[in-house]
Amino acid sequence: MSATxxxxxxxxxxxxxxxSVVSLSERDDGRIAVTLDRxxxxxxxxxxxxxxxxxxxxxVVDCIxxxxxxxxxxxxxxxxxxxxxxxxxxxxxRRLDHLQQHTGQHIFSAAFVKLFAAPxxxxxxxxxxxxxxxxxxxxxxERIERAVDLANQIVWESRPITVxxxxxxxxxxxxxxxxxxREGELRLIEIxxxxxxxxxxxxxxxxxxxxxxxxxxxxxxxxxTRIQFMAGIRVLSDYRKANRTAMDVAGLFSAGREDSPALxxxxxxxxxxLSRRVRELDETGCRVEAEELLKHGVSSSIVKEGxxxxxxxxxxAKVFNERDADxxxxxxxxxxxxxxxxxxxxxxxxxxxxxxxxxxxxAAGDMNALMRKACEVIDGRGGGKPDMAQGGGRNVEKILExxxxxxxMLSSGSGSV
Numbered sequence: 192m193s194a195t196x197x198x199x200x201x202x203x204x205x206x207x208x209x210x211s212v213v214s215l216s217e218r219d220d221g222r223i224a225v226t227l228d229r230x231x232x233x234x235x236x237x238x239x240x241x242x243x244x245x246x247x248x249x250x251v252v253d254c255i256x257x258x259x260x261x262x263x264x265x266x267x268x269x270x271x272x273x274x275x276x277x278x279x280x281x282x283x284x285r286r287l288d289h290l291q292q293h294t295g296q297h298i299f300s301a302a303f304v305k306l307f308a309a310p311x312x313x314x315x316x317x318x319x320x321x322x323x324x325x326x327x328x329x330x331x332x333e334r335i336e337r338a339v340d341l342a343n344q345i346v347w348e349s350r351p352i353t354v355x356x357x358x359x360x361x362x363x364x365x366x367x368x369x370x371x372x373r374e375g376e377l378r379l380i381e382i383x384x385x386x387x388x389x390x391x392x393x394x395x396x397x398x399x400x401x402x403x404x405x406x407x408x409x410x411x412x413x414x415x416t417r418i419q420f421m422a423g424i425r426v427l428s429d430y431r432k433a434n435r436t437a438m439d440v441a442g443l444f445s446a447g448r449e450d451s452p453a454l455x456x457x458x459x460x461x462x463x464x465l466s467r468r469v470r471e472l473d474e475t476g477c478r479v480e481a482e483e484l485l486k487h488g489v490s491s492s493i494v495k496e497g498x499x500x501x502x503x504x505x506x507x508a509k510v511f512n513e514r515d516a517d518x519x520x521x522x523x524x525x526x527x528x529x530x531x532x533x534x535x536x537x538x539x540x541x542x543x544x545x546x547x548x549x550x551x552x553x554a555a556g557d558m559n560a561l562m563r564k565a566c567e568v569i570d571g572r573g574g575g576k577p578d579m580a581q582g583g584g585r586n587v588e589k590i591l592e593x594x595x596x597x598x599x600m601l602s603s604g605s606g607s608v
Contacts, residue, residue: 295422
């Protein structure tokens with residue numbers, strides 16, 4: 192027998208109660224745990240989070256099921272004495288939310304069994320939504336929506352929900368949706384003519400109190416189908432957010448909410464075409480820019496070793512402001528289309544430094560080794576092949592120093608292939 196009588200077993204809508212303090216203890220984190228002879232506070236368990244509320248003037252921030260030792264109420268505030276009578280009060284909105292989610296899970300899981308003989312293997316009530324892992328073969332959106340429709344039909348029929356008790360032996364002959372996790376006396380939750388399952392959580396008195404059930408998304412996970420869903424007040428909150436987002440997007444197009452998807456698809460298609468055109472123009476522009484750099488570069492941007500006449504290596508080093516990696520690569524490719532050229536290019540913006548190093552096939556130098564050296568300077572990482580490498584880092588202020596380090600390494604011959 193537990194040291195604490197669980198009042199929520201008998202009435203999930205019991206929000207206030209009086210109880211005697213049985214014991215006090217201090218947790219490892221310094222918080223005080225109060226054990227009562229009876230409580231309406233639900234402790235974390237079975238996929239459902241704990242209740243919160245108050246004990247007199249103290250705030251109950253967590254509840255832990257210590258099994259035979261009772262339920263521990265972790266409090267912040269005045270600490271009662273052993274033997275004191277305290278008044279407990281449950282936070283109703285949190286209890287209602289948990290009650291709707293947990294009852295909704297029973298209904299939703301039963302719908303999968305009824306339709307597809309697909310049992311639920313686990314349940315988690317999260318802060319924003321809930322998850323169930325269902326043993327559902329060949330999952331599709333259409334199959335999941337069928338389960339959603341059946342679940343909501345049961346909700347809107349407002350079927351009565353009752354609590355029953357049975358021994359393990361008695362339960363063995365009952366049509367339980369899942370096997371009990373323990374022996375002894377069992378608490379069974381029955382949804383009239385639809386579901387019967389052992390559970391110790393808080394539940395509604397009728398399916399109508401759940402309001403509505405909605406599935407947000409699904410994915411395959413560990414051989415099961417993981418479904419994100421929600422019920423009751425969470426569905427209303429999620430609808431308001433989704434509707435506000437949809438209306439804001441529609442407003443950008445001066446269109447109705449239902450017209451937005453088609454308009455966005457058209458915008459994406461147009462943007463893809465423009466992106467391809469911009470890329471083509473950038474590649475063309477980079478070829479012209481490469482000619483100008485090679486022809487009219489100054490000492491700060493071009494370092495010559497020997498002369499072009501004797502086919503010596505020409506190193507082009509330049510740093511740009513807010514030039515993306517693709518454009519840097521286009522320029523590097525345009526430069527190394529010329530013989531015996533090494534391109535050491537960089538770009539800076541507020542958040543990152545970008546580097547692209549490349550060389551002509553006949554030019555000496557290991558771009559991968561140079562890139563690793565340069566990335567050490569800018570507190571970043573990168574790499575590639577001996578003829579081309581890319582990288583970046585957070586230390587934007589040192590990008591010129593990184594380029595200089597690469598030039599020094601290349602000139603010394605330590606950056607050769």
